[in-house]
Amino acid sequence: MQNNDPTTSNAAQGEAPNAELEALKARIAELEASNVELRDTVLREKAEIENQRRRLHRDVEQARRFANEKLLNELLPVYDGLERGLQVESGDVASVREGIALTLKSLLKIAENNGLVQVDPVGQPLDPEKHHAVSMVDAPGATPNTVVSVLQKGYVLNDRLLRPALVAVAKE
Secondary structure, eight states: OOOOOHHHHHHHHHHHHHHHHHHHHHHHHHHHHHHHHHHHHHHHHHHHHHHHHHHHHHHHHHHHHTTTHHHHHHHHHHHHHHHHHHHOOSOOHHHHHHHHHHHHHHHHHHHHHTTEEEEOOTTSBOOTTTEEEEEEEOOTTSOTTBEEEEEEOEEEETTEEEEOEEEEEEOO
16 A cells, blocks of 8 residues: 655655755764864964973073083082192292192093093194194104104094194104
8 A cells, every 4th residue: 555645755855865964064063063163272382392392492492501500510629729729928948839739630531531631642644633733853763754743742632632732753
């Protein structure tokens, strides 16, 4: 038996698009909520990255400003020793010389602890990478192109030449 009632078939046909429309509206609402949530997450992540960038910039700036703090703190006793030496009114040359030698020894130890090494090449062959020959001298018994004397010591800082040694070299 077939139902020929036109109102029943129209009602059934009208319900299907309404149900589909409601499902699409629900899906749109779901996607919009997800979009809002993702946008919020992105904004929070962006703010966190910006905060990290600011912290890193501040930390780098602090490290740059206070990079010499350890070295300068180690140099304070040398500074104090020099001031005490200048305050001595009377004293013989030997004691002043001894004080200066102790202060120099302390200063060299601090420099060494911070990567500074003296280039004192007496008796070594001339190394143009670390030595600057300023004169050639007659040196009986010395091998030619060997450093005979140092006019000014050179320095190497952590394997990088800071200042070449000024040297006198034996003639050939």
